[in-house]
Amino acid sequence: MSHSVPEARAIAALLPAGTPAIAVTCLRASDWEEGLSAAERAFARATGFSGKAGTVAYLPGPDGSVARVLFGLGDPEASGADPLIAGRLPTLLPVGAYRLEGAPDASAASLAWLLGSYRFGRYRKGDAAKASLVTPEGVDGAEVTRIAAAVAMGRDLVNTPANDLGPAEIEAAARSLAEKHGAAIRVVQGEELAREFPLVHAVGEASTRPPRLIDLTWGPEDAPRVTLVGKGVAFDTGGLDIKPSSAMLLMKKDMGGAAVALAASDMVMGAGLRLSLRLLIPTVENAVAGNAFRPGDVLRSRAGLTVEIGNTDAEGRLILADALTLAEADQPDLILDFSTLTGAARVALGPDLPAFFTEDETLAREVAEAGAQAHDPIWRMPLHQPYASMLDSKVADLNNVSNGPFAGAITAALFLRRFAPKTKRHGHFDLYGWNPSTKPGRPEGGEVQTARLAYALLKGRYGG
Template identity: 75%
Template sequence: MGGTQDHTHDTTPGLLPAGTPGVPVTLVPAADWAAVEAGLEPAQRAFATATGFAPKAGRLALLPDAEGGLGRVLFGLGDPEAPAHDRLIAGKLPGLLPVGTYRMEGAPDPHAAALAWLMGSYGFRRYRSGGTETPRLVAPEDVDADEIDRVAAAVARGRDLVNTPANDLGPAEIEAAVRALAERHGARVGVTEGEDLARDFPLVHAVGAGSPRAPRLIDLTWGAETAPRVTLVGKGVAFDTGGLDIKPSAAMLLMKKDMGGAAAAIAAADMVMGAGLSVRLRLIVPAVENAVSGEAFRPGDVLRSRAGLTVEIGNTDAEGRLILADALALADAEEPDLLINFATLTGAARVALGPDLPALFTEDDALAEAIAAAGRAAIDPVWRLPLHAPYASLLDSKVADLNNVSGGPFAGAITAALFLRRFAPRTRAHAHFDLYGWNPSTKPGRPEGGEVQTARLVYALLKARYAAA
């Protein structure tokens, strides 16, 4: 169903073939330390004791061999059953070990450990001089190394999109990324811009009109027409000044990541097509820059959407929901079996759940449970917030069908989700992710910087539902 898949990424080398010689890295749960210690060579046991190694989570010991080289690595896991245990903890290792070739022993979940290693090897080095060599990992036995490589490469490409500064990544470059994705997998891409965009996607056009970099609607399709229809929609705001309701400078510092929803959707689509899942996949990305100029849309404007609903602009900094409204109307017209949208949408979701836990909104209880289970399995968690219908009245307008903001301080993430739901009324199986798209600090397998939150979750969900033919 798909085209050729690139299994590597220039800043995240893939796994080496199973059986390749490498320095053993023994992952040590606290409960197993006595047995592991007893199995060490006497000199290595003495060295571990002399250096004070204890199997606490993240602790490392480099043990010499008889010739004075690196003979073995010990890496503490702490208690893998503890509620706060990080299942991606092996992702710390690439940042701790000297360059070389390694093989892991004793991982409770070899697949997760290998994926964490590759995700922890990622570095965004486009603008920095210097070497890019990192420690390499031999594929553990009995894991699907190709699968792990594909997922890690898709994550890395998505992270690159979020990390690239806006001077080098605007709407045209987002389009180029989708076209490159299509070329890798044999998909088809259509793009709407200019007068056609103004006619067919008026909200996308209005939000992007203030920038000299033309807005566009990017529409990728892949797979058999008879397969179950899955549509992914990603918010592609290449940079968000806030428009005429301009953000303070501190709030603009990370606004290159306001296309993080598009990056997550692109990464998820990459994984789905790479695995050849039995779906008819559609990826829709409205790509704009929300800039300030004489052409920018204004507070108080009333705009007609693709769906026919009129929207009063209460705040030009609530632009993401506007472009998603037109994209969701397009997606909803064919009533897909599953519709998922991804967006860095509200600060309210971050206040409620923090940067690591995207908010999930859906009316479908069974879908919510399946998404939560997929998030746990993929170590890509989300938390469901309610689509509390009475709050929809907060979006009432005196001059239009609805306002794009509530105008009050309460329930900002919920009212944004309720706004989006108005534009996909036909599709019951609809999930909305309000995500941050950024790691504020480095954690195992998650370097500081851009992140494609929920992409691995969505892939795990779709893989469980629609295995490859």
């Protein structure tokens, strides 16, 4: 089997500033007629254009070709307005080069355009976006392109089915990033994994595709230390507590946390931020076989804590536990972990809002600000310490699941805190990693939620 990175993704590139292009004029619904000639207003009204968000009107030139495009913004300040609405344009416009006029945030609009042009075309030829955007004046085109390319890489990983993406292929993606940015990489597997990361080994042992712990490091040693940890479950059957078939349909995305961490790391290294980055990815396939770990088993973790297995389908927190223990030993300035961890978070917040947990009020404020800045939203949930008793075990230090149906996302976050207890600046993201339907800049399919937030946070903290 070839352990290769998924094929190059289809994503548009920004054209150089000054390239001849058709103007796309962004207009608010409240005053869209202002600045247009009488003839332009009359023609736009005749087509039904009203400035509604995401709508277009084509104004013809003397020869009948498109001379100008009107694009409706609706009310950008209204509650619920989509800041990535420009991501609709690549799917609406015919082939050609275009330049934006009047976009409230030209950088966000440019990024939305590129994100909306993404296509996953590994297995069939799709309709690639034919419209290209000229880099707007004042926009850092290289930065926008780097971010979009990193997101596309992460989306490709999530979209790739498990028959073509297992632990070895996730390792290949990490090695590709290491080579691209001159990072060092160490991969632990086999007997060494069983000794050093026993929970990772136990979860992945039943698969024919060996589990491993990926450890990538980059940046000067004297810079602030930041560690990103991503859950890399390439496919989750649920183990012996096997999922019903309907719950398995999207389990190729259970490595979404690893994809987020890889995408964020690509952005950080590409920008050359002044920090010492460590990327940890425990990656496994949670399979069913005679040597699979069982409900009722008691496993010893890297931290020395014993864990009773209340449910084999709560495997993600187990592999993250060993990785977080390693992360904390390095005494980093900040730990961020990313995972598709609980259905409870989706019930509480839906697919668009990842849950975020931290004990650090300053970090919570910075994360919220970074999410708003990057248009990559999250919602903070409480680390309610009294719920920690729900993880009590009569035979081990703790159970991997709670003793009831309540507060599943919170108890999972509390479980993880047991394995990095000394690191106050620890942020845990519980994300869905998938767009159930297409929205501007967010095609249906795999999504690296919180990757752009993490980059904005680190760029704000450690400079660009």
